Amino acid sequence: MSFSEHFPIYSKLSAREQEILSSSAVLRTASRGTLIHNGALDCLGLILVRSGQLRAYFTSDEGKEITLYRLFDRDICMLTASCVMSSIQFEIMITAEKDTQFWIVPPYVYKKLMEQSAVVANYTNELMATRLTDVMWVMEQVLWKSFDRRLAQFLLQEQEVEGTSVLKLTHEVIASHLGTAREVVTRMLKYFQTEGIVRLTRGTVELTDLAGLQRLESP
Amino acid sequence: MSFSEHFPIYSKLSAREQEILSSSAVLRTASRGTLIHNGALDCLGLILVRSGQLRAYFTSDEGKEITLYRLFDRDICMLTASCVMSSIQFEIMITAEKDTQFWIVPPYVYKKLMEQSAVVANYTNELMATRLTDVMWVMEQVLWKSFDRRLAQFLLQEQEVEGTSVLKLTHEVIASHLGTAREVVTRMLKYFQTEGIVRLTRGTVELTDLAGLQRLESP
Numbered sequence: 001m002s003f004s005e006h007f008p009i010y011s012k013l014s015a016r017e018q019e020i021l022s023s024s025a026v027l028r029t030a031s032r033g034t035l036i037h038n039g040a041l042d043c044l045g046l047i048l049v050r051s052g053q054l055r056a057y058f059t060s061d062e063g064k065e066i067t068l069y070r071l072f073d074r075d076i077c078m079l080t081a082s083c084v085m086s087s088i089q090f091e092i093m094i095t096a097e098k099d100t101q102f103w104i105v106p107p108y109v110y111k112k113l114m115e116q117s118a119v120v121a122n123y124t125n126e127l128m129a130t131r132l133t134d135v136m137w138v139m140e141q142v143l144w145k146s147f148d149r150r151l152a153q154f155l156l157q158e159q160e161v162e163g164t165s166v167l168k169l170t171h172e173v174i175a176s177h178l179g180t181a182r183e184v185v186t187r188m189l190k191y192f193q194t195e196g197i198v199r200l201t202r203g204t205v206e207l208t209d210l211a212g213l214q215r216l217e218s219p
Numbered sequence: 220m221s222f223s224e225h226f227p228i229y230s231k232l233s234a235r236e237q238e239i240l241s242s243s244a245v246l247r248t249a250s251r252g253t254l255i256h257n258g259a260l261d262c263l264g265l266i267l268v269r270s271g272q273l274r275a276y277f278t279s280d281e282g283k284e285i286t287l288y289r290l291f292d293r294d295i296c297m298l299t300a301s302c303v304m305s306s307i308q309f310e311i312m313i314t315a316e317k318d319t320q321f322w323i324v325p326p327y328v329y330k331k332l333m334e335q336s337a338v339v340a341n342y343t344n345e346l347m348a349t350r351l352t353d354v355m356w357v358m359e360q361v362l363w364k365s366f367d368r369r370l371a372q373f374l375l376q377e378q379e380v381e382g383t384s385v386l387k388l389t390h391e392v393i394a395s396h397l398g399t400a401r402e403v404v405t406r407m408l409k410y411f412q413t414e415g416i417v418r419l420t421r422g423t424v425e426l427t428d429l430a431g432l433q434r435l436e437s438p
């Protein structure tokens with residue numbers, strides 16, 4: 001599959017714009033665990049995922065993390081091109097959660113296209129709105145939802161993404177996704193285990209009662 | 220002051236675009252306390268503040284609130300025109316914090332301009348990025364900052380906005396801004412009072428030690 005088949009609005013662009021995009025996009029590979037974008041230190045450009053899975057998150061001064069959104073096949077992220085938009089005044093990090101192939105469109109190539117083309121600019125608006133929606137969702141969870149509910153929701157999502165009920169996840173990793181401390185995760189998982197909802201072994205969480213998790217998720 | 224003098228990119232628009240915007244913008248007045256945008260029930264259009272002060276916030280199912288950002292003279296909000304952008308999938312509320320005059324550009328007028336003009340679309344991108352930055356900032360506070368620090372920060376901001384150290388604020392109102400319960404606010408304010416940082420009377424919080432608040436704000 002080529003760039004042109006993955007880029008959502010490719011067919012709406014002029015031949016010249018298509019040419020600029022295709023010729024400047026660079027295909028890259030990141031193996032699982034690689035940090036591919038590091039906040040304000042980077043202005044990587046626009047990312048378009050070909051295959052794999054990326055995680056966008058942000059961190060506190062003390063290194064705590066919370067997951068903001070994930071990128072799958074055909075997903076685009078342009079917050080990694082923050083240097084082209086002066087009003088983006090925050091920092092996100094992106095790592096590969098699986099071995100991932102993705103294209104990068106250099107920031108200033110994209111900026112120029114965006115400035116000249118209403119189609120590209122409007123598409124970028126939709127991308128921004130999508131990310132804003134993601135972030136509002138996370139904030140809603142953090143602010144108003146109790147932690148048992150958030151944890152149940154997270155485990156069910158992981159099960160869907162991974163296609164298995166045996167999740168290879170340390171408590172540390174779960175804590176990073178949910179913006180809390182490892183101890184808090186361990187305590188709640190142990191409670192889930194006594195309720196028969198999960199079974200814990202070293203490095204894995206097995207979901208043994210999906211219906212129970214779903215009841216927790218939306219009481 | 221007219222619409223054309225307030226709208227930031229007015230001079231960059233074509234005569235035809237200027238004409239469309241100016242003729243469709245409607246000046247409205249909202250007295251202090253008026254709800255002017257009510258989440259998904261409304262698609263008011265783009266708001267441009269002429270004078271006064273608006274507060275954008277979002278609420279939980281149970282009616283708890285947290286302030287996302289405020290709009291002052293010349294500020295624009297286009298999340299109140301969410302029906303023109305399919306990727307905006309969240310709801311915000313806006314109320315007037317002071318008697319406010321503002322223009323409304325009808326949603327479909329703005330949508331059409333945005334689709335046709337790269338200048339308008341790119342400007343809208345900057346607006347979206349500004350709101351995303353605001354929301355990320357709030358999330359950072361909520362996630363990583365201790366409540367004494369957030370409260371100190373809020374009181375100092377209010378002092379700056381209002382231009383006085385005697386703030387007319389109930390504990391209930393402060394709780395709504397910070398997404399917490401009234402009891403939590405009352406407890407912390409009483410602690411601040413015993414530290415000599417504030418003086419509490421019915422319906423007011425007087426800041427008696429600004430340096431002390433500043434030390435709390437950035438320890």
